[in-house]
Amino acid sequence: MSEDVADPTRTSGTSGHRRRKSFDLARLWSRTCGSLATVVRWGCSLVAALVTAHVALTVGGANPENALTRFVAEWARVLAFGFRDLFLKPEQPKLEVLLNYGLAAICWLLVSVLVVRLLRTLGASR
Template sequence: MSDEVAGSARTGRAGRSGGHRLRGGFEFAVFRARLFGTLATIVRWVCTVAAALLAVHVLLTVAGANPANALVRFVADWAETLAFGFRDLFVKPRAPKLQVLLNHGSAAVCWLLVSAVAGRLLRLFGGRAG
C-alpha cells in the first residue's frame, strides 16, 4: 500500500479534505465556515433584538403603558429608530394604537425576515447551509 492510500485508510478520508491546508494543520475551509457561521449568528441576534424591541413597543402601546415612564420612553425611542421606512407605511388610521401596531409590527416582521435570509446567506457563503 502506498503512503497516501495508507494515510487515507487511517483517517477515513481519500486524499485532501476539500479545504486548503496550510502549515500547522490550518484548514481555510474550516476557518471560513466558522467565521461566516459566527457572523450569521451575530446578524441573527441583532435582527432578533431589533424585532423584539419593536414588538415590546407595540405591546406597551396597545396595553396603554404610561408614555412618561423612562422604560417606555427608552423602548419607544429605539423602536422609532429601528422602524426605518415603516414609521409611516400605513396612512394614519383613526386609532393611534392601530397605527403603531401596523407600522411597527410590520417593521418587526421585516427584521425577522432579514434575520432569516441574511443568516442563511452567510452560512451558505461559509460553505454550509442551515
C-alpha cells in the first residue's frame, strides 16, 4: 500500500477529535426571523379566516343559536377590534356585518403582509 492513501485507523494530529463548527449568529437570526414570519402569516390568516367565516355565516343567514355560529361570532367580535362599529347601522344589518367585519379581515391580511415583509427584511439584513 502506498503512503499517499489515507489509513482510516490513523488520526492526523487531531487526537481523534473533530473540530466543532463555530456558532453562526447571523444564520440563527435569519432562521428566527423566518420562523416568526411564518407564525405571523399563519396567525393573521387564521384570524382573517375566522372573521370572514362570521361574515359568511351572518350574510348566509345561519342560525344565530347554533353553537358553531355563536363561537365564530364571539371570536370575530373580539378580533375585529375597532372595526365592529366603524359603519353605524346601515339600513340592512347584514350589510353592516359585511362592511365592518369584511374590512377587519382585509386589514388583518394587510398587517400580515407588512409584518412578514418586515421580518424577512430584518432576517436578510444580517
